[in-house]
Amino acid sequence: MLLHVEPDGAVPIYQQIRDRVVEAIADGALPAGSPLPSIRQLAVDLGVNYHTVNKSYDILRREGFVQLGRKSGAVVRRDPTAGPPTPGYLEDWAARLRTLLAEAAALGVDGPEIIHRCERTVAGFHLPSTPRAPAPAGDPPASAGTLPSHAPTDDRNR
Amino acid sequence: MELLSSVLPVVLLGTCLSLIPVLTRPGLQFGVRVPPDRVDAPVIRQQRRHYLWWTGSLTGGFVVAAAGLAAGTSPLAAGLIPMLIIPAQLGTATAGYLVARHRIRQAKDAQDWYHGLTQVIAADTSWRTEPERFPIRWALPSVAVLAVTAVIGAVRYPSLPERLPIHFTWSGTPDGWAGTSALSAFSLVATQLLVTLLIGALLVAGFRSRPDLDADAPGRSARRYRAFLQITARSVLALAALTNLGLMLACLQMWQLVRISGATAALPGLVGGVIVLAAAVRTGQAGTRLREPAGDEPAGDEPATDTAHRDDDRFWTLGIFYANRDDPAVLVPKRFGVGWTINVANPRTWPMIAVVIVLIIAPALLAAL
Numbered sequence: 001m002l003l004h005v006e007p008d009g010a011v012p013i014y015q016q017i018r019d020r021v022v023e024a025i026a027d028g029a030l031p032a033g034s035p036l037p038s039i040r041q042l043a044v045d046l047g048v049n050y051h052t053v054n055k056s057y058d059i060l061r062r063e064g065f066v067q068l069g070r071k072s073g074a075v076v077r078r079d080p081t082a083g084p085p086t087p088g089y090l091e092d093w094a095a096r097l098r099t100l101l102a103e104a105a106a107l108g109v110d111g112p113e114i115i116h117r118c119e120r121t122v123a124g125f126h127l128p129s130t131p132r133a134p135a136p137a138g139d140p141p142a143s144a145g146t147l148p149s150h151a152p153t154d155d156r157n158r
Numbered sequence: 159m160e161l162l163s164s165v166l167p168v169v170l171l172g173t174c175l176s177l178i179p180v181l182t183r184p185g186l187q188f189g190v191r192v193p194p195d196r197v198d199a200p201v202i203r204q205q206r207r208h209y210l211w212w213t214g215s216l217t218g219g220f221v222v223a224a225a226g227l228a229a230g231t232s233p234l235a236a237g238l239i240p241m242l243i244i245p246a247q248l249g250t251a252t253a254g255y256l257v258a259r260h261r262i263r264q265a266k267d268a269q270d271w272y273h274g275l276t277q278v279i280a281a282d283t284s285w286r287t288e289p290e291r292f293p294i295r296w297a298l299p300s301v302a303v304l305a306v307t308a309v310i311g312a313v314r315y316p317s318l319p320e321r322l323p324i325h326f327t328w329s330g331t332p333d334g335w336a337g338t339s340a341l342s343a344f345s346l347v348a349t350q351l352l353v354t355l356l357i358g359a360l361l362v363a364g365f366r367s368r369p370d371l372d373a374d375a376p377g378r379s380a381r382r383y384r385a386f387l388q389i390t391a392r393s394v395l396a397l398a399a400l401t402n403l404g405l406m407l408a409c410l411q412m413w414q415l416v417r418i419s420g421a422t423a424a425l426p427g428l429v430g431g432v433i434v435l436a437a438a439v440r441t442g443q444a445g446t447r448l449r450e451p452a453g454d455e456p457a458g459d460e461p462a463t464d465t466a467h468r469d470d471d472r473f474w475t476l477g478i479f480y481a482n483r484d485d486p487a488v489l490v491p492k493r494f495g496v497g498w499t500i501n502v503a504n505p506r507t508w509p510m511i512a513v514v515i516v517l518i519i520a521p522a523l524l525a526a527l
Contacts, residue, residue, distance in 0.1 A: 037286035045281040045368045049484040
């Protein structure tokens with residue numbers, strides 16, 4: 001997996017590392033079980049402080065993406081094929097998605113364009129089209145309003 | 159022969175110094191970080207030309223001086239001529255480098271070369287999860303030469319005379335003596351051991367260092383760096399084996415088993431030096447001169463036009479000394495030259511510096527005893 005970090009960007013470096021790893025898991029570059037470099041190794045390769053990478057890995061561990069073992073090192077714990085997320089996750093995610101989509105809406109991006117972008121992004125992940133149990137009813141939280149917050153996950157293009 | 163021994167080191171060093179700008183990464187010109195769209199800037203082409211002229215003509219001058227001095231002195235003094243000329247060569251080349259670096263920096267600052275570019279650091283996680291394998295088999299020859307020398311020494315030691323010749327004239331006549339002891343008889347075997355351990359340790363550290371990938375083509379530069387490591391390790395291990403062979407010849411001379419001239423003893427090390435130089439010219443720093451077969455470039459590696467490797471000039475004093483407190487790396491790729499340099503701001507580097515200094519001083523102390 002190729003990792004790009006913008007050291008002078010608006011987003012903190014630890015957040016960038018976390019985001020890139022999550023994206024790599026989603027698009028299949030890092031399937032479950034893939035090893036990641038140790039904290040020190042990745043800090044050396046990026047030339048950033050040890051604690052920066054430590055923070056990223058700690059977040060990834062807390063969010064359930066990676067497992068940190070004393071012997072095994074950092075390993076990707078789950079990927080798109082590893083089943084549904086933990087209960088309650090979707091609501092939390094939809095709230096954050098709402099903010100992100102609202103940003104575009106507020107700046108004048110129209111609905112179809114927003115949907116189109118979402119579809120394209122999800123298509124880029126090449127998610128496996130394994131049959132899954134129908135999504136539980138009452139999935140979209142009330143706060144999601146008219147924006148189809150769960151559409152990207154359901155609208156798998158393959 | 160004396161002429162050759164005083165001129166050859168000058169020629170080799172002069173060639174190395176003149177070649178450095180050709181071997182460095184395009185994004186690092188005379189120790190200055192340069193964005194991809196500026197690697198062909200007029201100021202860079204001009205400074206490369208100037209530096210080549212400066213070092214090239216000076217090398218010519220130094221060669222003539224070395225030859226003239228060698229012709230005018232005794233054979234004993236001829237061996238000392240490179241000691242006189244090499245510092246002058248290094249000094250003048252450094253001056254040429256600093257001038258070129260200064261001019262390029264001026265242009266970079268004046269024209270704000272990084273304006274509008276996104277500065278990026280790139281890393282490849284497979285660099286660590288599928289690390290490049292150290293060519294351990296290439297270390298066997300130097301270990302074998304060391305072992306053979308030690309065995310011959312052990313067999314010969316009981317029958318050595320009271321006094322051991324420890325210094326020889328260039329033609330191989332002994333002119334320095336020491337009382338025979340395990341220390342004096344095996345000092346060169348200890349040197350062989352140090353050479354083997356030091357080179358092995360530095361190469362292993364090199365394999366674990368960061369490749370410092372090009373942000374605009376990380377995949378390609380990662381593959382090149384892997385090839386660079388393999389070629390460099392093999393050439394340097396060949397140098398270690400040949401150096402040990404030269405030390406073995408010197409041992410046999412000391413143990414009065416053969417009688418050879420200084421040139422014969424120096425020849426293996428010289429061949430090794432040429433091998434390392436040839437490998438460096440072949441690969442360039444970090445494999446930058448290695449070309450991949452056409453059509454072999456995997457997709458998804460297209461250079462992005464608006465991104466550039468982070469401008470990290472502020473961590474490099476004179477483009478030579480690297481000091482970055484936040485960087486946990488000990489070894490980093492050199493900016494001007496082929497190979498690695500150390501991060502002097504990292505406390506983990508300091509014991510390593512101490513060990514290297516001790517290892518360099520120890521043989522000198524042993525010889526003095």
